Amino acid sequence: MFVYILTNKTKSTLYIGVTNDLQRRLYEHKTGLGSSNSFTSKYKCHFLVYFEEYGTPKEAITREKELKKWRREKKNNLIEKENPTWEFLNIDGD
Known part of the structure; x- marks a missing residue:
């Protein structure tokens, strides 16, 4: 199981999710499969x-709920601890 954080090109919006198949879920977010009116589609995360x-x-799920309650600054610090330059970890995000 994975907890993950997505962002848009300008890194102005964050989305936190949970899945058992990260690769598949990233593809679904990218293509809009399942819900075209989703948060990730609207904000291009x-x-x-x-x-x-x-x-x-x-x-x-417990961790996802915890992260969603955090302020943006704390989420940024968590990301920067492991990914200081906010590199996009999925090559085909766009």
């Missing part, structure tokens, strides 16, 4: 900048 892996769905 297709670029992976951070992720964590967990052993169980419960752990991942």
